[in-house]
Amino acid sequence: MSRVSPSPDNLVTIDLDAVAANYAALAEILPPEQGLAGVVKADAYGHGMVPVARRLKQAGAEALSVAQVDEGALLRRHGITGPILVMMGLGPGQAARAVKHQLTPMLTSLEDFSRLSRAAGELGRTAACQLKVDTGMHRLGVAADQAMPLLLEAAELPGLEINGLVSHLACAGELDHPHARRQTKVYATLLGEARLRGFELPLSSLAGSGGILAPPWGLPGGPGLVRPGITLYGGLPHPSSEGRVELSGAMRFTSRLAAVRPAAAGACVSYGCTWKPPEDTMLGVVAAGYSDGYPRSASNRAEMLINGQSAPVRGRVCMNLTVVELKGFDPLPRVGDEVVLLGRQGESEITIDQLAQWADTIPYEITCSLGAANRRRFSGS
Ligand SMILES: *Cc1c(COP(=O)(O)O)cnc(C)c1O
Secondary structure (H helix, E strand, C coil), X not given: CCCCCCCCCCEEEEEHHHHHHHHHHHHHHCCXXXXXXXXCHHHHHHCCHHHHXXXXXXXXXXXXXXXXXXXXXXXXXXXCCCCEEECCCCCCCCHHHHHHXXXXXXXXXXHHHHHHHHHHHHHCCCEEEEEEEECCCCCCCEEHHHHHHHHHHHCCCCCEEEEEEECCCCCCCCCCCHHHHHHHHHHHHHHHHHHHCCCCCCCCECCCHHHHHCCCCCCCCCCEEECCCHHHHCCCCCHHHCCCCCCCCCEEEEEEEEEEEEECCCCCECHHHCECCCCCEEEEEEXXXXXXXXXXXXCCCCEEEECCEEEEECCCCCCCXXXXXXXXXXXXXXXXXXXXXXXXXXXXXXXHHHHHHHCCCCHHHHHHHHHHHCCEEEECC
8 A cells, every 4th residue: 555645636537347348358369268357456556446346356256366376355344256266376374264255375385285185174174276387488386397296295185276377477468479388388398298197276377468379379268267357457567469459448547737837948947957958948747756656767758638638747756746848738727637647537548558658568567557646536337
């Protein structure tokens, strides 16, 4: 949670209907036997975990994915039902909590499976869980050649229902990446072998947004899930996947003009005087900066929308303020006018992918930062 006092000038608006529309667009391009486990970790990438999870369930999502046990517990407290995959598995002392809230942690060692089995025994329940295998990203997961022995050992433990084999792709966003192809092959071979040995593993999953949008190598066959995150919010995992599916941005970020003022040719604008007007001009001072989650790396690169027209950021983004140029605006905007830093205003739109490109980062980071730092309102049913 942000410890910064949110500015009254700034507002993040979340369009839950856009999330539902993106869900439907993804479901449309998936094989019918693949369900969706919408990824709502990190407060749904800044969009609000509980409202987004509710809307996704309402739209028909088979499952949800979170990073941590606490996030899953929070969803349960808000009445969310159905499978909740915990992608980072069990933290210390969290096995009982995972069982109690009927979460489905992704596990990577016999020790994890044993902890969960003991907790299930103590609570007199059966605990769902999944085996996470490292197919070539070197982050979490048991080594591929150890996966089958671990699955066989874990299957002997009492009180466990191992319902999926899962892995994660390192380069899925880029179209037809050879590393994604290699990882998919390792994964599909393992899953095929496990199923031949009689493990059904119906909630198995490999693909996030990248794997869904860029799968010339084909998703592994049979029942399973995909784990899309960024595409549900209207962003792309990589610019090369543009045009594969129609998505709408779910987050809008608005601020206000705090000042409108002239600047003479050659004047110093903002910290470091990194921009000087080539001729006399008008400037607008926007009441949002990097403490509001607006990226400083967008200095001298981004644009904002005022009265439906684009205004370039001039000079460095400050902590609470950013200067834009109002050259050519007629009528001239006034103090208090709405400024759109992300999303639509009239016919114009600044997408998360566009803002991320200006800021030399990825859309994920943009929405996480904006969502955490600002007041937030929800629209849509
Ligand atoms: C965050 C995450 C996802 C979702 O990725 P997107 O690119 O946002 O679709 C899927 N799987 C795992 C393991 C993740 O950590």
